[in-house]
Amino acid sequence: MTTSHLLDDLDDPDDRSRRALRPMANKVPEVTACFWVIKVLTTGMGETASDLLARVLGPVPAVAAGAVALVAALALQLAVRRHIAWVYWTAVVMVSIFGTMAADVLHVGLGVPYAVSAPAFLAVLAAVFVLWYASERTLSIHSIRTRRRETFYWAAVLATFALGTAAGDLTATAGLGYLGSVLLFAAAICVPALAHRFSGLNAVTAFWAAYVITRPLGASLADWMAVNRSRGGLALGLEPVTLAWTLAILGFVAYLAASQRDGRGAAAA
Template sequence: MTTEHLLDDRPLVRLRGMANKVPEVTVYFWIIKVLTTGMGETASDLLARLLGPVPAVALGGLALVASLALQLAVRRYVAWIYWTAVVMVSVFGTMAADVLHVGLGISYTVSTPLFLTALAAVFALWYASERSLSIDGIRTRRREIFYWATVLATFALGTAAGDLTATIGLGYLGSVVLFAAAICVPALAHTSAGLNAVTAFWTAYVITRPLGASVADWMALSHARGGLGLGLAPVTLAWTVAIVSFVAYLASPGGQGDR
């Protein structure tokens, strides 16, 4: 799936030498995106168990700030820098949703529409400022900040939505089936019904979060909770190895390379 510009006739004020800061949207993009969502889910839970909730959130927040600072500092897309930032957003986005639920006692039925409203607000501000929500033109600092704010909101929303479906009777495997079917809808609507490419992209992007998280939870959690019982640490490690392998390929001469 690719994206296209929406009413994007305004000239870009670029930083000198700054290229598009996001990867080309290919099948590898979607595979790694789903992997980061699952790895972020189990890594967040694992850190909270090992360190305690407060130190885990603090560590996740520092790692997120550091990875985004590095991503903003470079002037072109670099595979390992970009995907490290996505992983850190995934981990911290999970923590943000969990803090509302576990720490503050806010139910997923409340936090899910809350994060949906936050995402809609980011989209509205982005479009009002840039007249485009396309990722094909992330070549200015302002657009890049809007992009990462959107990514963070989608991860928090997807975490809450995935946990909501898992706790209202579907379970983790049922949630996997639900979101696997749901992610096909924007793709089919784009190819068969003329759905705008930008809308289709962001809809699918949101759904990857609960899809990947539901798969990872199903693999990691105990049989008593409806999972396979593989454990948080093994699943986190396996998904991390998969992410590193795919990113290494993309950064290689045979992959997309670092643009």
Template sequence: MTTDHLIHHRPAGHVRSAASKVPEVTVYFWIIKVLTTGMGETASDFLAHVLGPIPAVGLGGVALAVSLAVQFAVRRYVAWIYWTAIVMVSVFGTMAADVLHVGLAVPYTLSTPLFMAALAAVFVLWHRSEGTLSIHSIHTRRREAFYWACVLATFALGTAAGDLTATVGLGYLGSAVAFGAAIAVPAVAHRRGAMNAVVAFWSAYVITRPLGASVADWMALGHHRGGLGLGLGPVTASWTVAILGFVGYLAVSRKDIRHDARP
């Protein structure tokens, strides 16, 4: 079953009445997605260390609100606006998971299934409302709201899941290897026809979060925690430069623009 088969059968004029608000899923999409997850992980920790947890969460919340307001205000996908919002979701999603664990002493064994249930609830509500979970159908304000709710839930879930595996014995490098293997599963399953496009996409999307976060933590954290000890600031800066490079390339080349045929 393809993505298009899962699109709710509404009059064509309603489905394609506006330009897409999300990028085409290409190899660049996945590269930038993993980079934003890692950058969000280390940036969140860096800000909490420099500013303190409460000011960092407040700043992150304001930045997220502003970036999403701009994303909702534009009428079509714009690379730098979209990926800025993704970065802010990544930073704030990390903070949300950390607040539960550090601030409220909620163990990862509880927060992980909690965020998983929240994500499942958003998926159920989205599908009941729109009849589709396809990102190729993000042409209305309501579908865009469901999309970003899912994105935020996946980042919080991925943060909690990544920290859970890192603290139960795998470590950050071991977690990165495990999630790197796991992300290949939906790709292979979809290629062999065992998983439809929508399920494969969202499965891989969820896994990118703990994958990127585990790699970034492994690079940034000290040797006593199983890392390379490069530091939160340098890792955040280097991953930010990489993100800017890829997003700048896409903004110029427009290789991530989806060209839908209008009825």
């Protein structure tokens, strides 16, 4: 095959469509206790890292840098053909940081109240789920084996982070404060698990409900640790909290990469 023919094949729309539908290894890790711990850690780290970057770089450069880093992380995740722990969790971290920025831009930059942005992000997430199900007839993370399904998955993840950020900030500023929000969402995240265990709630529904709640839970906890005492926090500061949560994420991901404990099991939700 000549170089020109190879380039023609690469540019062929039909070939790109076939690649998007070609089965591959499931790109989402096994949902274990470690998965949920890292997920909560990424949400808190994304919250404080976003605030820190906005303070150091300025809001506009921070958002621009976050967008570039997000695109690069997602491009790498979409390019690999199997689950790789550090690639996957890097993408999650960047979604967390940029999702926080998106919610903050609406509120701080454009003056949109959290009571408005939270339902708006919920509508966006619902639209993603509707389109995903209409196209694939499943929302299960155990079936992320084509490029199209993975694209829907990451669109849903980004929407959950933006929704969770707005919801967490809404409760924190509506009178509960950061610690009150931590307690609220810690209780709320138990509801889908208990409903699945004892009331027969669909596993896919339970997963996505808990996934959304991890965002305000982790973000509220990190904010409580970082903000000053006049705002009801522990006054540890953005830099120490961001660094500590980043190191915790690196430790857990290194463990998963070495042990292969997040590999796909045979069971499907």
